[in-house]
Amino acid sequence: MLTAIFRKNKPQTDTYDESYYTAGQFALIKARFMKKTVGLIAGSLLGFMVLLGLFAPFFSPVDPTIEGANPDYRRGAPQVVYFWDENGFSWRPFTYTYSKDKPKINLSALAKGGNLAALDALTSSGALNSSTQNLFTVDKNQRRYLQFLVTGWEYSLLKIDLLGIDIKWDRHLFGVDQGSIHLMGTDEDGKDVFSRTLHAIWVTISIAIVALIVKLFVSLLVGGVSGYFGGKVDAVLMSITEAVRVIPPIPIYLACAVALSQIDLTPTQRYFAIAVVIGALDFAALGRRLRTHILVERTQDYVLAAQLAGSSHGRVIWRHLIPSFGSYIIVDTLINFPYVILAETSLSFLGLGLTEPVNSLGVLLQKAQDPDIQQNMVWQFFPVAVFVTLIMAFVFVGDALRDAADPYSERNK
């Protein structure tokens, strides 16, 4: 009904539909959003990626932790899935069996003379490099067929500690009949890059969610109090906000991260601490906007009515003033998603956010800096591609949403 009105080339006069005039703010935003093709495509891509991240253990064929690492396939290249090769066609996709080459190190020269020149020649020949040590022969006659819903390591499909829910399962979407499959190759420890990336998506997104919730809370508090009371409270709070706004945030995150690294935290606690720090320091922009809005809004009659009815200050702010700005707050929060993710990534990239055993996109991106990986293990750039896609999807959705939330956007159409 609602979407029909927004359809182009359809005059509004021939079917007068009241739903447009009675529709709520969110219904209007939704209807406008549904019209944006790019936003919808990006939205479904985003939904797909979030789903991949949320059920990463199910979608990943290999355990991404050190227990699941494949010591026989360190620094291994991606294994391509084929349907046919020179040995014939198969309906069932397959990869090949590989075996590790014996490193060909000629120690006879060393054994004979035992002089340093021979040792130098050996080291400079590159035979001791890890990339030459980890060479694999592919046996094209031994196929490994892909299987679906295979049994693998046990994981928690759904885990909510608060409610005591913990559903365990051991099926995975796909795997091979023997050994393991590494779609995007492995890293130095033999951990599967594909599975790590899938797990990292959710870690990164959940950091952003926690950070945004904290940010929302702090901005609502500062903006709400400052706007509602005005006067001296407003002056003090706003000068602090202004001061926070002019200091570049990344150095502040860094200082806090360094301070955090002094406290003995488990990786999970550290992860939440970083999210809280990023969120708590990001309140300035939204807080200011909220304050400006509330400064205007607080003189309205409905606020006076609420006050006369005996509402407390907190109730007036929380139940009357903030909801009047609700759609903006939600849209702003969603638009800020990629920036929070970027903040976490930058921190992890510098080695001060999350660190190695944790699978977060920042941790995986950090590897892109390593010249060894740049030259010998290009497949470790897969997380980079996933990261860029994820952020792009967020940016497109946020942009479409911003256009949809703008009440004046229809005037031109």
Add this chain to the structure above:
Amino acid sequence: MIIHFLSETWLLWLILFTGALLFRASRNSQYFHYVFNRYLLALVTLLTVSAIVFSLMEVLPGDCAEKMIAYKNTQGESITQADIAAERARMGLDKSLPERWVNWVTDLTLKGDLGFSCAKRQSVNLALGDRFWLSFWFCIAGLVFSYLIAVPFGILSAWVLNKPWKDRSPQHTQAKRLLNTAGLGLAKMTDVMLRIISYLGLALPNFLLALTIILLYVFAGEAAPTGLFSDEWKQVSWFTESGFQWGKLNDFLGHIWLPIFVIGWSATALQLQTVRALVVDESNKLYVDAAKARGVHGFNLWAKYPVRHSISPLFNSVGFDYQRIFNDLPIVAIVIGLTDASALLIEALAMTNDQELAAGILFLVALVVISMNFITDIVLAAVDPRVRKSVLGTGGPA
């Protein structure tokens, strides 16, 4: 003696003198009243910034005395707990946080002294040297780069927003229609391309872009232009007996584009969106319709009405754009291997825990942002009648 005291405390006198001048002017003019208020506000913000920065640095582990002692330890002197306490007392570290902050601010406002860098073993002013200016000009160059791209193309983007792909106006001749169609198509294409690029700029973090460019150089088999100079020119000074070294300048320009391009890139993305949104907003307003009705059209209409009015909010945000660019600079500096203030900041924060140095750099950045905001505010109030009216209340006929 007095001369010495005056030259020691030059910064304080400068601040007071400017304040007094503005105060005097503010008694006769409403505009200077506003400027004076903004000046006071800027000073208060600076003070708050210094307090925030200073207390933030307290969370960094270790203090100056410990570092000094550790340094002496490496020199072979044996140190006891009493020595540490004595050192602390000498440096004033045994005082409470507010006291030390007051000391820091007094030193700063009296002499422009940013304190003593423990890890570098010299004063912060010396340790920073020209590096701060290097960073400053980096950011300015990045800003200029981003504005040069964002402003014209943002306006173009807003202009083509509601234009059709084809010119179907029956008043035009066939040839003119064809020409217009081609022009419109080209403009639309540019708009789409730029929007894609700008989205990429938002999605691709700076350090990834820098890494990608370096990687491309590696694949091409050439040395990537990291750092500020290549090795052969690093030690050569700008002026030798044979006059100015043009080769060094050439080498410098060959390296400098990379950081400027990289930090300008994501700023451009955001700027482009802002300009576009501003111009679109303004072009819907009634005064544009009124101008159209008076017969103003084409370039004149755009340049004089919506564009002119959307420039002032953009100009107003220069300070925060600078802040955003500086925010990205440290990580880029690490990837590219620069040796400017931002690299120093990362070093001080993440490696050597050098509180005073980090606080000094952060404070200077905030100082630049605040001064920029101050200047843009007063310039805008002087130039833009709308702002003048809103800040001065009933400020006479606009």
